[in-house]
Amino acid sequence: MHPADIGRVRRFFRFALELTMTNIVSRLFPTATNMIRLDHTHVLSTFHQYKASAPARVKKGLVNTICTALEIHAQLEEEIFYPEMRKVCEDERITKALDEHSEMRRLVGLLRTMEPEARDYDETLQTLMRDVMHHVADEETILLPAAEKLLEDKLGDLGAQMTKRRLQLAGPRSGEIALDMGRAASGNTAAIAMVGLAAAGLLLARRSGHRRWHARA
Numbered sequence: 001m002h003p004a005d006i007g008r009v010r011r012f013f014r015f016a017l018e019l020t021m022t023n024i025v026s027r028l029f030p031t032a033t034n035m036i037r038l039d040h041t042h043v044l045s046t047f048h049q050y051k052a053s054a055p056a057r058v059k060k061g062l063v064n065t066i067c068t069a070l071e072i073h074a075q076l077e078e079e080i081f082y083p084e085m086r087k088v089c090e091d092e093r094i095t096k097a098l099d100e101h102s103e104m105r106r107l108v109g110l111l112r113t114m115e116p117e118a119r120d121y122d123e124t125l126q127t128l129m130r131d132v133m134h135h136v137a138d139e140e141t142i143l144l145p146a147a148e149k150l151l152e153d154k155l156g157d158l159g160a161q162m163t164k165r166r167l168q169l170a171g172p173r174s175g176e177i178a179l180d181m182g183r184a185a186s187g188n189t190a191a192i193a194m195v196g197l198a199a200a201g202l203l204l205a206r207r208s209g210h211r212r213w214h215a216r217a
């Protein structure tokens, strides 16, 4: 074979390998908009498991799981997704979303100070979730479709950034998250299986955090 042909074949294989790597990476990390939808689904499905008549331990586990998921989700949107949206869409929508995050954080803070036996515990959670549902509806019917039109090429990269940031935020809180999920899952076989999967994910996050730390040291 002519040396020029060998070079072409090598370049083709290098290109094919890079393409495969890109496909693998894009399959590993959901796009930013899909990740946001998945987070919303997770919070809402956790809320759907909440019953006022459940044992205090289960209620506390579910509420803490919702609160932590909302805190991390809001931070990812504020640090990565919203700033990118600000560049391509009216500020008013983002400002409204940020105001809603502030109110959500106030209610999360309040719930964290309360005991499940408190008279207004259920009501405070319901107020939080009513606000979250309105906020999620606006994001899923306005902001996310706008992002998919205006940021189409960047959504994969933003999703990867959000995944990395999530690992940084969740890693140091992995013990607390696993404990809350364990409480929430008490007596629920399907939920216990989910806790096992989540714990594996947290372990991965923790290891990844350690590797980063050692790499820097």
Ligand SMILES: [Fe+2]
Residues within 6 Å of the ligand: 036, 040, 073, 077, 136, 139
């Ligand atoms: Fe959201």
Ligand SMILES: [Fe+2]
Residues within 6 Å of the ligand: 074, 077, 097, 101, 135, 139
């Ligand atoms: Fe949001």
